[in-house]
Amino acid sequence: MSQPPHDEPTAASPEELREQVEHTREELGQTVEALAAKTDVKARAQEKAAEAxxxxxxxAGELKAKAAQTAAQVQEKIPEPVKDKAAQAAGQVREKAAQAGHVWEEKAPAPVRxxxxxxxxxxxxxxxALLAAAGVAVVVWLAVRRKR
Known part of the structure; x- marks a missing residue:
């Protein structure tokens, strides 16, 4: 029993012994912190959730940018006469909707309005959300129609 139970040499002075004890405490503290972090399931789950x-x-940002780019490419391919006709049709629809709105305001009861x-x-x-639902409905309708 003349050798110490660890691999480190024994301290030659009380000051060296204090330094070794302090160093060992720091290492032990770090080890305890690491073990505590590994056992904290809630914190690890929160970290994973934040990462996800x-x-x-x-x-989502990438997909949004890609969708905008695709929309721009599609719009470039639409001939000008078609764009003009679509703009005219949209204007007519807005005009008719405005007229219908005025009639509605005059004739509908207040609670209904x-x-x-x-x-x-x-x-x-x-x-x-409504546009996405409409898009899904159109795709489903086309798929059902195609199967016939």
Missing amino acids: KQQAVAK IKTSQGAQLARDNRN
């Missing part, structure tokens, strides 16, 4: 969210946001305006506001607030 960052990846999703980045992917209020509920209708609330529904229209809700549709405007959720425009992207």
Whole structure:
């Protein structure tokens, strides 16, 4: 039993011994912190969730940019006469809608007008979801129609 139980040499002075003890405490503290971090399942799950969210946001940005680029490419390929006709048709539709709105305001009862305006506001607030749902409906309709 003349050798110490560890590989480190024994301290020659009390000062060296204090330094070795302090160094060992620091290492032990770091080890305990590392073990505690590994056992903290909630914190690790939150870190993974934050990482997944960052990846999703980045992917969404990429997809949005790609969609904008594709839309621009498609729009470039549309002939000018078709664009002009579409613009005219859109103008006519807006004009007819405005006329119908005026008739509606004159003839519809107040509670019905209020509920209708609330529904229209809700549709405007959720425009992207409605467009996505309409797109899905069109794709489904085309798929069913194609199978016939």
